Amino acid sequence: MLDTVLAALQEGALRRQGPLPAGGPEAVAARVRRALGTALPEQGIGAHPALHSLVTAVAEGAADPADPLCAAHLHCPPLAVATAADLAASALNPSMDSWDQAPAASALEALVTRALAAEVHPAADALVTTGATEANQLAVLLARELRPGPVQVVCGANAHHSLHRAAWLLGQPPPLTVPTPDGTLRPEALGAALAGLDGHPNLLAAATAGTTDAGLIDPLDALADTAARHGARLHIDAAYGGALLFSARHRGLLTGLDRAHTTALDLHKLGWQPVAAGLFTSRDPSELAALDHRADYLNADDDTEAGLPDILGRSLRTTRRPDILKIAVTLRALGREGLGALTDHVCAQARELARLVAAHPRFTLCAEPALSTVLFRPTGIEDRTLAAVRRDLLGAGHAVLGRARHGGRLWLKATLLNPHTQPGDLAALLKLVEGNLP
Numbered sequence: 001m002l003d004t005v006l007a008a009l010q011e012g013a014l015r016r017q018g019p020l021p022a023g024g025p026e027a028v029a030a031r032v033r034r035a036l037g038t039a040l041p042e043q044g045i046g047a048h049p050a051l052h053s054l055v056t057a058v059a060e061g062a063a064d065p066a067d068p069l070c071a072a073h074l075h076c077p078p079l080a081v082a083t084a085a086d087l088a089a090s091a092l093n094p095s096m097d098s099w100d101q102a103p104a105a106s107a108l109e110a111l112v113t114r115a116l117a118a119e120v121h122p123a124a125d126a127l128v129t130t131g132a133t134e135a136n137q138l139a140v141l142l143a144r145e146l147r148p149g150p151v152q153v154v155c156g157a158n159a160h161h162s163l164h165r166a167a168w169l170l171g172q173p174p175p176l177t178v179p180t181p182d183g184t185l186r187p188e189a190l191g192a193a194l195a196g197l198d199g200h201p202n203l204l205a206a207a208t209a210g211t212t213d214a215g216l217i218d219p220l221d222a223l224a225d226t227a228a229r230h231g232a233r234l235h236i237d238a239a240y241g242g243a244l245l246f247s248a249r250h251r252g253l254l255t256g257l258d259r260a261h262t263t264a265l266d267l268h269k270l271g272w273q274p275v276a277a278g279l280f281t282s283r284d285p286s287e288l289a290a291l292d293h294r295a296d297y298l299n300a301d302d303d304t305e306a307g308l309p310d311i312l313g314r315s316l317r318t319t320r321r322p323d324i325l326k327i328a329v330t331l332r333a334l335g336r337e338g339l340g341a342l343t344d345h346v347c348a349q350a351r352e353l354a355r356l357v358a359a360h361p362r363f364t365l366c367a368e369p370a371l372s373t374v375l376f377r378p379t380g381i382e383d384r385t386l387a388a389v390r391r392d393l394l395g396a397g398h399a400v401l402g403r404a405r406h407g408g409r410l411w412l413k414a415t416l417l418n419p420h421t422q423p424g425d426l427a428a429l430l431k432l433v434e435g436n437l438p
């Protein structure tokens with residue numbers, strides 16, 4: 001079956017011939033309909049034909065992050081070693097809600113989450129999440145549980161939308177959004193917003209280390225001072241930038257991360273893990289007790305007293321995949337140096353793309369990249385023309401670029417997460433955009 005899958009992946013990629021299938025949503029959906037036939041046939045067609053037809057169709061119709069011209073989102077090409085480890089996770093199928101479903105996997109998770117959390121703060125522990133959406137939710141939930149009254153989140157306009165959803169989902173007031181005209185949350189602006197809420201018993205300031213749109217890092221250390229001065233808890237969403245911790249060269253950009261009460265990190269962005277590989281760190285692990293929960297069939301008191309680890313409180317989920325296995329294998333296989341080198345490499349690619357854009361007569365660079373995101377636009381065109389150029393590239397299947405609003409204008413966004421990308425690929429990307437200009 002593995003041979004069938006590998007052959008289908010290759011065949012699909014050959015048929016696609018590019019970062020994205022050509023023809024747009026209707027053409028893709030029609031091919032998927034043909035490959036699927038009846039979704040639930042009365043009699044099965046057998047493993048090999050089912051694997052072959054559907055894996056080929058999904059591969060043919062994939063936005064392939066392993067293609068250097070697929071550079072829109074925080075959507076990384078997964079490491080082969082992590083993908084292989086994830087196969088073992090599927091085969092063994094431990095479930096991380098009770099020790100008797102995951103004896104070794106839960107022990108591994110305890111060790112590796114501690115080690116990763118210690119990169120943020122020596123005393124911290126981490127929970128495994130589906131991503132920063134869940135981690136941001138946990139940050140708001142812990143604030144709600146640990147301090148009196150409703151939580152008032154105060155964040156920058158550059159913060160991720162999931163913080164707003166978290167407040168909504170948890171029945172808390174909408175976050176107070178501080179304008180971020182230069183793309184980062186300024187300490188004076190946060191300070192003014194917090195001063196306006198003086199005396200509020202439950203303030204949660206949220207900063208971002210690696211904004212989704214521009215890859216910018218808020219001034220974490222100064223924001224930590226500001227939050228502390230106003231008695232606010234501090235959450236830092238380092239979904240994108242957290243992996244800079246592995247890089248000797250770039251780690252300093254995260255100075256102040258250790259001062260956050262809680263953080264979010266996504267190793268399915270920088271980190272090159274198959275989805276999902278999120279972490280939520282807490283500087284004071286005793287606070288995680290707020291998530292404790294009892295279900296007699298999973299963590300009966302007498303089982304816990306007799307020494308069976310109680311792991312149900314390490315997530316809001318019940319049945320849960322051992323996402324830690326692929327992470328642990330990756331950390332051991334590549335080491336800090338290997339992961340740091342990959343991170344440094346994509347950051348260098350971003351600087352190279354910025355250089356190419358700045359030197360190009362028909363393009364404008366938004367700003368020097370802080371991480372691996374480059375915002376640029378063809379000089380002198382309307383926003384709606386720019387949006388159409390991006391859609392044309394998607395429709396033809398030639399390139400996958402993102403879009404971002406910054407300084408009142410629309411920009412093309414290249415998020416570089418592929419360590420195999422060569423300078424020639426970056427030049428080709430610009431040439432494709434140029435070739436589609438009116």
Ligand SMILES: *Cc1c(COP(=O)(O)O)cnc(C)c1O
Nearest residue numbers: 131132133134160212239240266
């Ligand atoms: C990607 C991202 C998120 C959402 O994370 P998921 O892993 O998609 O749940 C939150 N915050 C930031 C800054 C992000 O870049």
